Amino acid sequence: MPRRAAIERIRKAITLINSVADGAGDEDITPTEIAGAIRDCLELGEVDDVANVRKYLGEALDAVFDGMPADFVAMTLYAALGALQEGGPTG
Numbered sequence: 806m807p808r809r810a811a812i813e814r815i816r817k818a819i820t821l822i823n824s825v826a827d828g829a830g831d832e833d834i835t836p837t838e839i840a841g842a843i844r845d846c847l848e849l850g851e852v853d854d855v856a857n858v859r860k861y862l863g864e865a866l867d868a869v870f871d872g873m874p875a876d877f878v879a880m881t882l883y884a885a886l887g888a889l890q891e892g893g894p895t896g
Contacts, residue, residue: 808851808854808855808889808892810849810851811846811849811851811852811858811889812886812889812890814842814845814846814849815846815862815882815885815886815889816886817842817845818839818842818843818845818846818865818882819879819882819883819886821834821838821839821842822839822842822875822878822879822882823875823879825839825875826874826875826876826879836869836870836872839869839878840866840869840870843862843865843866843869843882844866846862846885847859847862847863847866851889852885852889854892855888855889855891855892856888857884857885857888858885858888858889861881861882861884861885861888862882862885864881865878865881865882865885868881
């Protein structure tokens with residue numbers, strides 16, 4: 806399946822941010838770790854195959870650094886995942 810690595814990395818970032826949003830006792834997860842997971846996604850060329858995926862990931866990364874709530878970051882990551890799964894062309 807094309808884009809599989811990017812899909813898996815975005816899901817991993819979503820899982821990480823959701824564990825923070827749910828307050829599951831993961832106090833050790835820092836904004837730096839979340840940002841690192843998003844940067845891992847941005848390193849893949851696959852995110853350039855579909856319109857807006859890189860944009861959404863960049864917005865999620867900015868949101869982490871701006872101190873936005875975890876729910877907002879997760880919503881932005883879900884938008885990136887949805888765009889990647891729909892798989893429209895870059896435009």
